[in-house]
Amino acid sequence: MDKVLYHHPVMVHEVVAHLPGREGLYIDGTLGGGGHAEAILRDLHKRGLEKDSFFIGIDQDRDAIAEAKKKLALYSGMTQLIKANFQDIAAIVAAFRASRSDGMPVACILLDLGVSSYQIDTAGRGFSYLQEGPLDMRMAADSGTKASDVLNSMDAHELAGIFFRFGQERLSRAIADAVCSWRRKYGEIRSTGDLAAIVRGVVKGKDRQVKSLARIFQAVRIVVNDETGVLERVLKDGTALLDRWGRMAVISYHSLEDRAVKRYFAAIAKDDWGPKGVGLREPLQRAAFRTVTPKPLVASADEIRCNPRSRSAKLRVIEKIEAVADRPAP
């Protein structure tokens, strides 16, 4: 594994300050190098909550699980680290509950979306346009479709669609056409360098090239890892799992992700007033959640100075205020 730091966690102070402060099951769906996990476990210990709490760390990258295992060794008695996709959170919690008799409430779910510094900086993973590597981009490096499969199989129309939708790239069509000409000329696109050369061939000017490279690589990564689909599923299933006073905290790094989180949280934290114009005095149903962060929290200037990656981070937190129907409230 890398000699440099695996990943510098962002907004740790803000995440810890928004933990529910109660015992229960704490889940980190994006374990990475275990930086947030360690801060959460330390906080549980400091508050004397560890006895009746447990921690599950999930990551689809086996390198992350290995790294976090070392970092969290001190807490091995109260942690379980699982290589899985967070979209399977309901099954993971069901399996955990089946293994115990105490019906531990789900107190907290943290998602720190996207990729880790380790994944970006490891050339062989193919996430970075700054390093020559195979066009892979899978977070779960042992399964699924690679970036090269996407770029070598889609037609120009489909490619332009994903570049525009997931990268918001203005020159989507021209870049998609250039991908197809490259395939006709060389047979296939193999490396990060090939994709970078295609983008540079279309976009003029160094500054604009850098922005377009970031957008195109982001778009392909989102498709390869079905990032919008898994986010939608974990928001729905994760919030449903929370017990009363349980919280979900999500850190996102680009507007597509943040918009999805913002909309979902707003929808579940809204009372149901029935169809427009009925003029009810009381809502048909009170919202089961309250928004803890009406505006997203962002990293401090100091943190951004030390860790530029935190510049785009947005943290949103929601809290369940209704008890889960089929189990007694904690």
Ligand SMILES: C[S@@+](CC[C@H](N)C(=O)[O-])C[C@H]1O[C@@H](n2cnc3c(N)ncnc32)[C@H](O)[C@@H]1O
């Ligand atoms: C930004 S890093 C998290 C860093 C972590 N908070 C820390 O303190 O080191 C994101 C991690 O989430 C993982 N990840 C992203 N999407 C995932 C998903 N759908 N299921 C499981 N893991 C995921 C990535 O493999 C990566 O290791």
